[in-house]
Amino acid sequence: MKVKSRIWIEKDNTPFLGYGRIQLLKEVDKTHSMSAAAKSLNMSYKKAWRLLNEINSSAKEPVLEKQIGGKDGGGTYITPYGKGLIKRFENLNQACVTFLEAEFKKW
Amino acid sequence: MKVKSRIWIEKDNTPFLGYGRIQLLKEVDKTHSMSAAAKSLNMSYKKAWRLLNEINSSAKEPVLEKQIGGKDGGGTYITPYGKGLIKRFENLNQACVTFLEAEFKKW
DNA sequence: TATCGCTATATTTACAAAAACATAACGAAC
């Protein structure tokens, strides 16, 4: 028996950040490309594009910096604000997991 | 912006207790009937039956006491052990929510 | 032994979410 959890952040009752979106952001940060990140996560480009745009348009500061066209076709980069979001979310999630595991010992 | 969470308990990596199952157990406790509980939660009887049986067969003590046939066709009751499970799960869940909301203030 | 409403379970149908497919637009570099 073990306890599991998922946390996410909502803005106006719609999903803003959750586990999957964080994975995606991290992969974009690594590859500098929405399409490469999608492929690496076995996700369709379209879905990745939709999720990333939802994040970007809900955040109060830009999370993505996109380059459309150009010598290599373009690319996508995570802003320092975006990197902060990733870190803060992961910290919150880890705190939750730690808390729950401690509580669950009393189960 | 607000933080949301879902917690659940797994046994052998398969779901044992989660939010939906707890709702269902509570409704069975109220109605003394699997079919009435399912209807009240707008769930098919079959799904309720499957979930409740999964719970019952994974728990180390019986959670349900079923009466098949009989003057009113039968019914289903929650054992004291089952009632304890409900209460403990809800306590754990509430603790998690409270913890997360406090943490989220630092966001 | 007939009834009644509940549990038990298989089969079919419907639907929504995801994937697949297709195609346009972009702009730096050569």
Next chain:
DNA sequence: GTTCGTTATGTTTTTGTAAATATAGCGATA
């Protein structure tokens, strides 16, 4: 002004999950 790989976005197809449907079994009570 052609090429290239990326972002952008609409349309169609697939698929996996849930609901709907159907039917059998049960047993206390009258």
